[in-house]
Amino acid sequence: MYRHTLLKIVAIATLSFLFVPLLLIMVTAFNSGDTISIFIDGFSLRWFFKVFKSRSLVNALKFSLKLGLLSAVLGVVIGIFASIALTRRPGKVSNALLNLFLSSSLIPGVVMGYVLFQCIVVTLQIPLAYALMIGHILIVLPYSIRLISAGLKNCDVSIEEAARTLGCRPVMAFLLVVLPDLKGAILSAFMMGFINSFNNIPVSMYLKGPGMNTLPYAMMSYIEYTFDPTVSALSVMIMLFTLFCMIAIDRIAGKRSR
Amino acid sequence: MKKSVYICFLIVPVVIVLCTLILPLVLQIIPTFTRPAIGLGNYIRFFQDDLNRSIFLRSVRLSVITTLLCILVGVPTAYYLSMQSEKRRRLLNSLILFPLLTNAVIRSFAWISILSKQGFLNQLLKLLHLPQGTFLYTDGAIVVGSVYLFLPIMINTLSPIMENIGTETVEAAHSLGARPVRVFFEIILPLSFSGVLIAGVMVFGGAISAYTTPSMLGGNKKMMLSTLLYQQSGTLANWDAASLISVIMLVCSLGVMKLFNSLAKRIDKREAGNV
Numbered sequence: 001m002y003r004h005t006l007l008k009i010v011a012i013a014t015l016s017f018l019f020v021p022l023l024l025i026m027v028t029a030f031n032s033g034d035t036i037s038i039f040i041d042g043f044s045l046r047w048f049f050k051v052f053k054s055r056s057l058v059n060a061l062k063f064s065l066k067l068g069l070l071s072a073v074l075g076v077v078i079g080i081f082a083s084i085a086l087t088r089r090p091g092k093v094s095n096a097l098l099n100l101f102l103s104s105s106l107i108p109g110v111v112m113g114y115v116l117f118q119c120i121v122v123t124l125q126i127p128l129a130y131a132l133m134i135g136h137i138l139i140v141l142p143y144s145i146r147l148i149s150a151g152l153k154n155c156d157v158s159i160e161e162a163a164r165t166l167g168c169r170p171v172m173a174f175l176l177v178v179l180p181d182l183k184g185a186i187l188s189a190f191m192m193g194f195i196n197s198f199n200n201i202p203v204s205m206y207l208k209g210p211g212m213n214t215l216p217y218a219m220m221s222y223i224e225y226t227f228d229p230t231v232s233a234l235s236v237m238i239m240l241f242t243l244f245c246m247i248a249i250d251r252i253a254g255k256r257s258r
Numbered sequence: 259m260k261k262s263v264y265i266c267f268l269i270v271p272v273v274i275v276l277c278t279l280i281l282p283l284v285l286q287i288i289p290t291f292t293r294p295a296i297g298l299g300n301y302i303r304f305f306q307d308d309l310n311r312s313i314f315l316r317s318v319r320l321s322v323i324t325t326l327l328c329i330l331v332g333v334p335t336a337y338y339l340s341m342q343s344e345k346r347r348r349l350l351n352s353l354i355l356f357p358l359l360t361n362a363v364i365r366s367f368a369w370i371s372i373l374s375k376q377g378f379l380n381q382l383l384k385l386l387h388l389p390q391g392t393f394l395y396t397d398g399a400i401v402v403g404s405v406y407l408f409l410p411i412m413i414n415t416l417s418p419i420m421e422n423i424g425t426e427t428v429e430a431a432h433s434l435g436a437r438p439v440r441v442f443f444e445i446i447l448p449l450s451f452s453g454v455l456i457a458g459v460m461v462f463g464g465a466i467s468a469y470t471t472p473s474m475l476g477g478n479k480k481m482m483l484s485t486l487l488y489q490q491s492g493t494l495a496n497w498d499a500a501s502l503i504s505v506i507m508l509v510c511s512l513g514v515m516k517l518f519n520s521l522a523k524r525i526d527k528r529e530a531g532n533v
Contacts (some may be wrong), residue, residue, distance in 0.1 A: 004438040004439075007334055007337065007438070008338065008342075010331065010334045010335060010338070011339070012336065013331075013336045014331050014332075014335040014409070014413075015335075015353070015354075017331075017406070017409075018354065018357050018406070018409065018410065019353075019357075019405070020352075021365070021368035021369060021372060022357065022360070022364075022365075022368060024368065024371065024372065024378060025364070025368045025371065027427035035376070036371045037376075037378075037381065038378055038381070039381065078271050079271075079272050081267035081268075081270070082267060082268055082270075082271045083267075084264075084267055085264035085266075085267040085268045088264065090265055090527075094355065095483065097268065098278070100272070100275055100276075101271060101275060103275075104275060104279055106463075106511070106512055106515065107279070107283070107508070107511075107512070108466075108467030108484065108507050108508070108511050109467065109468075109469055109508055110467065110469045110484045110487050110488055110507070111283075111467070111487070111504045111508060112279065114286075114487060114488075114491050114498075114500055114504055115279065115282045115283045115286055115492070115504070116278060116279070116282070118282060118286060119278060119281075119282030119285075120278060123282075134274060134278050137274060138274065138275065138278065138279055139400070141271060141274070141275070145271070153430075158508075190520045195359050198361075199360075199361045199362065200357075201362065201363065201469060202469045202470075202472045202484075204486075205469075205488070206492065213311065216361055216362070216470075219361075219363045219364075219367070220363050220470070220474065222304070222471075223367060223370065223474070227374075229366055232367075232371075234362040235361075235367065235368075237424070238360070238361060238364060239360055239364065242359050242361075243354065243356065244361055245359070245489050246352060246355065246356065246359060250352065
């Protein structure tokens with residue numbers, strides 16, 4: 001096949017543009033000196049320990065993990081039921097509802113945060129913890145419904161019907177026949193939902209309260225006041241975690257297609 | 259199963275989305291057109307203010323530049339990816355996905371450490387005995403950060419479209435003696451044009467609604483609509499202005515997206531008709 005050198009150069013330049021900044025951050029995390037610099041004074045792991053000494057970062061990390069897990073679980077469970085209803089009764093109404101559910105991913109994050117803040121906190125005066133929960137379920141929902149309903153469409157309905165004609169009750173047929181087939185889609189939806197909730201800034205920013213600071217926002221405020229490699233070290237850890245999630249999704253999704 | 263069971267399945271998400279997002283959004287939008295008088299008075303007043311107008315124009319300008327840069331770099335890269343063997347393509351695609359799943363704070367932080375006063379770029383310039391400059395908190399910094407943010411979306415949206423064009427057409431053109439550049443401009447680009455349009459609009463919508471990157475790389479010096487919205491609502495509690503900016507942002511992202519998507523559909527139909 002014809003290979004064009006110019007094209008290759010552009011592609012390589014693009015890939016380096018995407019990765020060099022992240023690699024630079026990784027290098028700075030191991031600096032033994034006090035500055036964020038690529039010319040590191042020496043190798044040291046002290047910034048990694050410093051992350052765990054910072055109370056605000058550790059608390060925010062714990063809170064973000066809890067919030068992400070809880071909203072991903074709830075978002076996926078709601079998504080499973082909604083996807084069943086949407087795919088088993090296709091039609092105009094289902095299509096309109098699907099668009100409605102997916103719409104929350106199209107609204108700018110800051111607008112969504114502002115509207116949620118106005119509605120839930122100012123008007124309805126619901127406690128911030130619940131407001132944050134609802135906001136993050138809204139972040140997870142589009143991913144979970146899109147991925148799970150796509151998974152359901154790929155499922156062979158005839159196997160479920162066979163189980164039903166052989167006397168299996170609808171709930172059992174779903175649990176024993178459809179759910180195992182759907183495992184990949186559900187886990188991908190969970191991971192995507194978790195990552196997006198974990199990374200979100202605009203919604204959390206509006207709904208944060210005392211003792212409820214999320215990690216990205218805590219990092220943002222940390223960078224504002226102190227500029228040392230602590231954030232680099234934390235970034236390296238988060239990137240490793242993201243990589244782990246990606247490999248997990250790939251394994252799960254890869255297994256299904258085989 | 260019965261219809262009522264399905265309705266039960268749907269009631270929770272419908273209530274959440276409608277009652278906490280769509281309905282409150284509409285309730286925020288309506289007063290901007292009716293209070294104090296019915297009409298566009300609030301919007302006219304908003305745009306008469308020099309600062310507001312400059313922020314709006316900057317948002318649009320920087321988002322357009324970001325989109326064009328993403329197209330310029332993303333289209334050839336996606337084309338290159340589509341030419342690779344399946345195994346390599348999968349690896350490269352997931353490599354490109356990685357920055358997309360990495361926190362926007364980390365990605366902006368990387369650019370802060372490159373562009374700041376004592377950043378990598380200035381360290382490099384110092385080594386080369388070149389004059390150093392201020393790069394952070396400029397329009398350029400926001401554009402670089404936004405391109406960095408949305409380039410993966412561009413490439414990942416385009417590469418499956420480029421793959422679908424199929425090697426037969428391309429190889430036919432090659433064997434008939436067309437040079438690669440000509441193949442690119444006369445086959446690949448026309449056939450993927452609607453895809454480029456859709457991906458471009460996604461980038462534009464994303465760039466104009468992003469908060470983290472403009473706030474970290476532009477700061478208070480170079481404000482965008484999103485940072486202005488947070489300043490008005492988060493710190494100043496100026497709800498009227500905040501609702502107004504929300505509507506403008508919605509029109510700029512969702513409105514433009516809908517417009518261009520229908521345009522892309524029309525182009526697709528015309529193409530299909532021609533073939």
